[in-house]
Amino acid sequence: MHKDDIEFGLSSERYAPETLAVHAAILPDPQTRAIAPNIVMSVNHSFLPNEGAFSAQGLEDISESPFLYAGWTNPTVRLLEERLAILEHAEDGLATASGMAAITAVFMSLLKAGDHLVISDVCYAAVYEFATQILPQFGIEVSTVDTSCINNVQKVLHESTKLVHVETPCNPLLRLTNIKELSELLKQRGILLSADSTFSTPVITRPLDLGADLVIHSLTKFINGHGDVLGGCVLGSKALISKLRSVAGVYFGASLSAQSAWLIMRGMETIYPRMKTLCESAYTIANWLENHPKVLRVLYPGLESHQQFSLAKRQMAFFGGIIAFQVEDIELIEQRFAHESKMFYYAYSIGHQRSLAVVLKTDDLDKSTYRFSPEQKANFCRDAGKGVVRLSIGLESPVDLIRDLSHLLR
Ligand SMILES: Cc1ncc(COP(=O)(O)O)c(C=O)c1O
Structure with a gap:
């Protein structure tokens, strides 16, 4: 196998997912030929005056930015994002400091005062509390419904509904949401669907293939798999991820550390x-x-x-x-x-x-x-x-x- 074959976004059709989990986006270091990825700890990267975020042309898309400052993106974290995107069949990904940081980034980036959010009525407690106690303080309306029955979701949708967020299987009752059926309903109405797939991982379900717009993981759980690091991620289209990166990374400072990214990558390979x-x-x-x-x-x-x-x-x-x-x-x-x-x-x-x-x-x-x-x-x-x-x-x-x-x- 030629390492050059396994490139970000190109290889999913040619190699089995088990193989991609081990090899994707990894090449030996050109200088030392080290096989394990390097950890880049530098907070800053030097740049030329016309390359920076504040240059005259500005940065249209922060995901395309050169490495400038670790709060926005870092080479080790970026590698994790690319490898996660390959496993979930996503165009792009954003890694965050925890699963909660990923979820709050989605809510706070995609919703504004007057918008309506629907969430699973049984889900991870902090998500439920954030949605029902904090979001209304920002003028966001929230409905909690049993999303295991799509009719329940259909009944609460209205013109201001912008996002439906589900956990499948949900914590702690293991109820499922039919992602394909729900995404078909929501697409007709221009509503986004985010699926927290922490309990499934890409080994079990790939929500984006079934029509979800975003898939979220607490990387703290199965993907790292060793109970020794906190992390989260959101994966989806380049356009959505770019929007999330500016809010979560640049404004909220919810960036993952390079050391945590490295540990998660090591866990993820197995x-x-x-x-x-x-x-x-x-x-x-x-x-x-x-x-x-x-x-x-x-x-x-x-x-x-x-x-x-x-x-x-x-x-x-x-x-x-x-x-x-x-x-x-x-x-x-x-x-x-x-x-x-x-x-x-x-x-x-x-x-x-x-x-x-x-x-x-x-x-x-x-x-x-x-x-x-x-x-x-x-x-x-x-x-x-x-x-x-x-x-x-x-x-x-x-x-x-x-x-x-x-x-x-x-
Ligand atoms: C389904 C689910 N999503 C998100 C989270 C939050 O993840 P973290 O603890 O990494 O913030 C949890 C935590 O248990 C969870 O069970």
């Missing part, structure tokens, strides 16, 4: 084998849990009992590494996971090489985040009951994980 392994384990464990007498209900897109199993089979290449389940005595199971588990670290995040678990109680989520209406609470409880144990399956043997779960559920 995304395919990692995801395949942990998805297979999660599938085995979800089936085991479903047959356990102490388990009331398992939420996992790969189970026939999942309400959207047929969509999961169409939209997901694997069913993911996150499982949520209900038990009768949620307080007891919380104590056991926190104090007795030998395999699951009791922690909030997801997507590490190590398995993690957390108990999310419905009343606590309601008080702290969702502030449900009675109908919304009933809809949430339909899947979550009094609360769920959320497992993020890691790379341990499923045999060891099941032995641990068996002890905790005794």
